[in-house]
Amino acid sequence: MPPKRRNNETAMGDKQAAAKTAKTTTASAVKDTKEKKPKAKPTKGEKIVKQQAKASVADLEAKASTTYIIRGVNPLYAAKLVFRRSKHVHLESREIASKPAYRPTTITAVIPPKPTPPVVISPVKTFDPEKCYLWFKSYTGLEDDEDFDREQIGPAGISKLCEDIDVSLETVDMLVLAYHLEADTMPIFTKDEWAKGMKKLEVDSVERLKAKLPGLVEKLKDPAHFKEFYRYIFMFAKDSEQKCMPIDTACAMISTVMKGRPHEQRFVEYLGVKKPIKVINKDQWHNFLEFSDTVNEDLSNYDGVSSAWPVLLDEYVEWRN
8 A cells, every 4th residue: 555545544543532532522422511510509488389289198198097997998009199299299399499379288087976875756745645634624514503414515615615716606616616625415525525626626725725626716717528528517505405496496407507608698587587497407408508609699490390499598589489
């Protein structure tokens, strides 16, 4: 090989070696610079956040282990959850150091409250037989007749009862009470009638009767209920030794029970003025209710040919015409 060419190759080799050496030196210098670069000191806020994060993680471990053990979770699985949570809090602490109000999230163990024992409520005593009997006795022994049974409430006792419950003898209220007591004879309430009837109504005092009675009267608006009540009145008000009701008693009962219904006033007037009969029998009493319900007040739909009304009602129509 010629000397000139050899010199050129030697020179090129020296340049490559020099470049390689320079590259190595530069890399070493950069590496030394990185290694020797001083670490940034944490700020006061970062220190506080880091301390809070460590405290939070410690508190988290204690509370979470309690929580998960109470809930029946595997302790090993609970530890993993605690580790993940603590790691998450540690990574976030540096990012939010600039937020002054930051506080790491903590988990509060939720322990269900202890079950309270059931409250035992004693049943309310709705009816007191002894109280009811003493109440009954307050209306007995008030009659002037010494022979009157002292185990019964008579006219004087019923009058006092009306005063106590603020009702009038001229209203239907006492007849409604007699109906629910299933009283046999007017105007008497026996001990058994009172005890059985009041027990059925769950009434053992004046206050309870005053509260109960308006509802019983309200039931009369039902046609079927009123019909049953109306028929009971005949059995209650008739003469106990006969099968008929005296005409004076019948007029008083019609005025009280049928008050405001068609023919009530005019029929009572007819019985009082004409006096066609002295007593009213069961058939006449029952038919008058049907007559009142079906025949207009002005008698415009009255049919005396095809209808089979009692003679008393036919004579009433003739009197009206």
